[in-house]
Amino acid sequence: MVLRIPTRRVLADDVYEQIRALIMSDGIAPAARVNIDEIARRLDVSPTPVREALARLESEELVSRLPLRGYRVTDLLNRKQVDDLYALRLLLEPPSAALAAGRMTAESVALIESELATCPAAPADDAYDDYKNLTAHDQRLHELILRIAGNDAVLQAFAKTHCHLHLFRLNFQQPFGVQTITEHRAIAEALVAGDEVGASAAMTAHLEIARSRLLDRM
Amino acid sequence: MVLRIPTRRVLADDVYEQIRALIMSDGIAPAARVNIDEIARRLDVSPTPVREALARLESEELVSRLPLRGYRVTDLLNRKQVDDLYALRLLLEPPSAALAAGRMTAESVALIESELATCPAAPADDAYDDYKNLTAHDQRLHELILRIAGNDAVLQAFAKTHCHLHLFRLNFQQPFGVQTITEHRAIAEALVAGDEVGASAAMTAHLEIARSRLLDRM
C-alpha cells in the first residue's frame, strides 16, 4: 500500500504558501509592493504560477491588486477593523455555540477533548513558535465548534474572514496563553454538558475579553 | 481637468466577467468541466488571463479546481445549502438593520429612498431581464443597509456569500416581485423612522418568507 499525497500539489500551491509565509513573517513588509518577477526569481519559478498564487491571495485580502501597477501587501488591521471583526464574530459564534451544544454526540465530545489536549500546556522554547501554535489551536477549536453546529455557510463565512491570520499579523507577544485556555475550557464544558445558554454566554465572554485585550494594546 | 478612466481594466477582468456571464446564463452547464484552451479560443485570448480569471472565480465558488484536472462549474445549491445560507443571513442582517435604524442620517434616508425608487414598478417585457433587474435591486438594497450599519466586516462577509448570485442560478421564475417590494418598503419605513426593533423584525420576516418561499419550490 503506497501512501499517496491526499491532494496533488501543483507549483502554484507551493508558491502560494511561500508568499503567504513571507507576508506572515514580515519577509515582505506591509504596504510594500510585490514584484512578480522578483518573487519568481527568488523562488526560481516563472511568473505564471506567481500570478495565480497572487490572484488567490487577493481573495483573502493579504494582497491587493492595482490594475497595471501590480500587487501590494495589505496594511495591518486598524482599530475599527479589529472592532468590526469581533462584532462579526459575536454575531456568528455565540449562536453557533448554542446550536452545537444542542447537537453534541459522543464523537463531537471526543473531537473537542482531543483538540483541547493538543494545546501545549508548557510553552515551547521559542516565543514565536509558541504564539503560532496557540493561534493554530485557537483557530481549529473555533472552527470545530462551527462544524459541530452544522451550518456550512456560517463556517465558510467565518473561515473567509481569515481572522486568525490577520490577527496573527498584529503579532502582539501578549500573555495570551493561560487566560485563553481557561476560557476555552469553560466553553468546552458547557458544550459537553449540552448547555446551550451557557455555551453561548461563554463564547460571548471569550470574544469580548479577547477584543478588549487586543484593543487595549493598539 | 483631465477626465480619467475610473478603473483601468485589464484583459483578465473582461475574461472574468465573460466567464461569469456564461455560467450565470447556463452557457456552461452546472457540473461541466471548463476547458481553459476552449475558453481562450472562444474569447480569442491566451490561456494566461483565463487562468487568472478562473482563480478569481474559484474564490467565489462558481467554479472548483481539481489539481491537474482543471476546473469545473459548481453544482446548484441544494436544500440544505439554501437553508444554511438563510440561517447565516438571519444572523447578520436583522441586527444590522437594527444598527442601521439607529444611525440614520438625512443622507442615508435619501439613499434608501432613491434605491427604492429604482425598483421597476411595471415589469419589463422580458421575464428574464425583469428577474435580473429585481435581483440586482434586492442585492443593492440589502448591501446598502449593511453599509449604513457601518460594519465593513459584516458587509464583506455578506458580500462574499454571493448569495444573490447563487440564488439567481436557481432561477425560479416565481411571482417574486410584488411581495418582495412590499416587504422592502416595510423595512425602509422602520429604518427611516429610526425604529430599531421594527427594522430588525421586518428584516427577519422578509428573510424567513423568502426562505420558505424558495424551499417550497425545491
Next chain:
DNA sequence: GGATCTCTGATCCTATAGGATATTTGCGGG
C-alpha cells in the same frame, strides 16, 4: 535663480506561443 515641463531610460506588468508532464480514454489480451 527657481519651478515646471518634457524627454529618456529602466522596470515591471500583460499577453502569447510553445513544450513538458499528467491524466484520461480506447483497445487488445488474458
Next chain:
DNA sequence: CCCGCAAATATCCTATAGGATCAGAGATCC
C-alpha cells in the same frame, strides 16, 4: 469481465515579446 498498455487530450509551466508606468535628468519659462 478485468487488467494493462498506448495514444490523445488538456493542464501546467517556461520563455519571450510588447506596452504601460515611474523615476530622474535636462531644458525652458517665469
